[in-house]
Amino acid sequence: MIGAARIEDNIPPCDETIELISHGAGTSRFGNFHNYYEFNPISKRLKLLTPDWVLPLSDRKSLRALDIGCNSGELTVELHSHLKLLGKPLTTLGFDIDPALIKKAREWTSSDEVEDIKFETIDVMRDEDRDRVNGFAMHFDVAFCFAVTMWIHLNYGDDGLKMFLKYVASKCDFLVIEPQTWKCYRNASRRMRKEKKAFFQDIDELCWKNDILEKIDEFLQEDCDMRVERKFGITPWGRPITMYRTRIPKIEMTK
Numbered sequence: 325m326i327g328a329a330r331i332e333d334n335i336p337p338c339d340e341t342i343e344l345i346s347h348g349a350g351t352s353r354f355g356n357f358h359n360y361y362e363f364n365p366i367s368k369r370l371k372l373l374t375p376d377w378v379l380p381l382s383d384r385k386s387l388r389a390l391d392i393g394c395n396s397g398e399l400t401v402e403l404h405s406h407l408k409l410l411g412k413p414l415t416t417l418g419f420d421i422d423p424a425l426i427k428k429a430r431e432w433t434s435s436d437e438v439e440d441i442k443f444e445t446i447d448v449m450r451d452e453d454r455d456r457v458n459g460f461a462m463h464f465d466v467a468f469c470f471a472v473t474m475w476i477h478l479n480y481g482d483d484g485l486k487m488f489l490k491y492v493a494s495k496c497d498f499l500v501i502e503p504q505t506w507k508c509y510r511n512a513s514r515r516m517r518k519e520k521k522a523f524f525q526d527i528d529e530l531c532w533k534n535d536i537l538e539k540i541d542e543f544l545q546e547d548c549d550m551r552v553e554r555k556f557g558i559t560p561w562g563r564p565i566t567m568y569r570t571r572i573p574k575i576e577m578t579k
């Protein structure tokens with residue numbers, strides 16, 4: 325149909341854009357792009373995630389936040405500054421699998437005098453590493469999971485993603501999550517094939533695919549005791565940002 329544009333046509337091709345123009349990053353197995361924020365500036369997400377997202381946490385005496393797959397920390401720092409507006413004692417742990425990104429996060433935040441944020445190299449899929457998260461806190465008031473689910477899914481399959489979601493939900497009372505769309509999977513997998521690297525499993529073998537966004541939502545609500553607290557809308561890359569709240573609060577029980 326001439327002149328009729330599909331919504332999909334206006335969405336940039338997900339992480340593909342980043343990877344093609346990122347310098348020296350090559351094909352990224354974990355989405356550990358070293359110049360991620362040059363191509364996905366945090367402002368795109370923050371347009372949707374205005375600071376009033378913190379309001380459901382306003383009754384807390386103190387706050388602990390967890391940012392899973394924090395890359396070089398730019399979004400972590402901004403979300404931490406939103407939480408600070410509540411005027412409560414606050415600590416944030418940002419972690420990432422890539423030590424170079426954590427080094428970068430530590431470097432720039434120390435010069436900017438960002439307080440009360442710790443950055444650690446942690447692989448969320450390794451038991452020993454998850455013990456180190458427990459060393460920081462057993463439970464968090466809020467956890468962030470932005471643009472990470474696809475990388476877990478591609479590397480660890482359906483069962484790995486389910487385990488990851490269960491883990492994340494078990495660690496927090498509130499979860500703010502931005503899962504990638506199936507289009508992103510197709511692009512990431514095509515890039516890997518092009519480079520003849522066999523890191524990812526065949527995406528055709530995944531059971532969660534086209535309807536990945538619905539599957540993650542269903543799983544969080546039906547298997548992880550969470551319910552939707554707020555929907556923030558869809559990013560320019562077609563990804564929804566949603567806040568979930570646990571049905572079984574952990575922090576009230578332990579504080």
Ligand SMILES: C[S@@+](CC[C@H](N)C(=O)[O-])C[C@H]1O[C@@H](n2cnc3c(N)ncnc32)[C@H](O)[C@@H]1O
Nearest residue numbers: 354355356393395399420421447448470471475
């Ligand atoms: C596409 S980036 C998103 C960064 C950030 N969350 C954001 O949205 O601005 C995905 C990040 O997840 C990290 N990551 C992927 N797998 C991980 C794992 N198993 N454990 C910890 N971090 C992981 C990558 O290193 C990368 O920095």
